[in-house]
Amino acid sequence: MPGNSRASFLVSARRSNSARHPPTRFIRGQKWFRNFARFSFMKRLATCCCGELKAITDASPVMVALCHCRSCQRRTGSAFGVAVLFNSENVECSGQASSYTRAGDSGHDVTFQFCPSCGTTVYWMPDAYPGLTAVGLGCFEDASGLEPEKVVYGHLRHPWVNFQSEL
Numbered sequence: 001m002p003g004n005s006r007a008s009f010l011v012s013a014r015r016s017n018s019a020r021h022p023p024t025r026f027i028r029g030q031k032w033f034r035n036f037a038r039f040s041f042m043k044r045l046a047t048c049c050c051g052e053l054k055a056i057t058d059a060s061p062v063m064v065a066l067c068h069c070r071s072c073q074r075r076t077g078s079a080f081g082v083a084v085l086f087n088s089e090n091v092e093c094s095g096q097a098s099s100y101t102r103a104g105d106s107g108h109d110v111t112f113q114f115c116p117s118c119g120t121t122v123y124w125m126p127d128a129y130p131g132l133t134a135v136g137l138g139c140f141e142d143a144s145g146l147e148p149e150k151v152v153y154g155h156l157r158h159p160w161v162n163f164q165s166e167l
Contacts, residue, residue: 063085084136087133099112100112
């Protein structure tokens with residue numbers, strides 16, 4: 001096995017991931033590639049529009065969720081929001097941030113951190129998921145491999161929102 005980078009990658013992926021995300025060496029095609037990207041420990045940078053507020057991580061996300069709740073629609077000005085959740089200790093945030101706390105549709109508080117200059121919400125801490133920090137998918141410079149795997153508040157989805165593949 002030494003010298004075989006694919007084999008050593010699979011061994012390290014098997015050791016470092018929870019039972020929620022088992023190794024994917026037997027999955028073929030596009031799904032294997034998606035899961036391969038999940039285990040890729042690349043440094044990811046998320047920034048606001050003006051670049052002053054940043055979140056950096058080199059960890060694999062715990063979950064990528066697409067949310068159709070009215071609060072996310074209002075926050076993003078779009079039909080839904082996409083949150084990439086990481087263990088908080090794996091996210092390094094820098095720059096001046098303003099915060100806003102509101103009750104989510106779940107009833108749990110969510111504290112949003114946004115840039116006071118341009119207003120972009122870069123990351124937030126949902127009380128419903130203690131120990132996790134969510135980063136907005138659209139804030140990443142490279143969002144490859146961060147495909148949503150979970151949909152929440154799907155019953156609030158606008159009828160004209162359709163995806164090529166079901167989540």
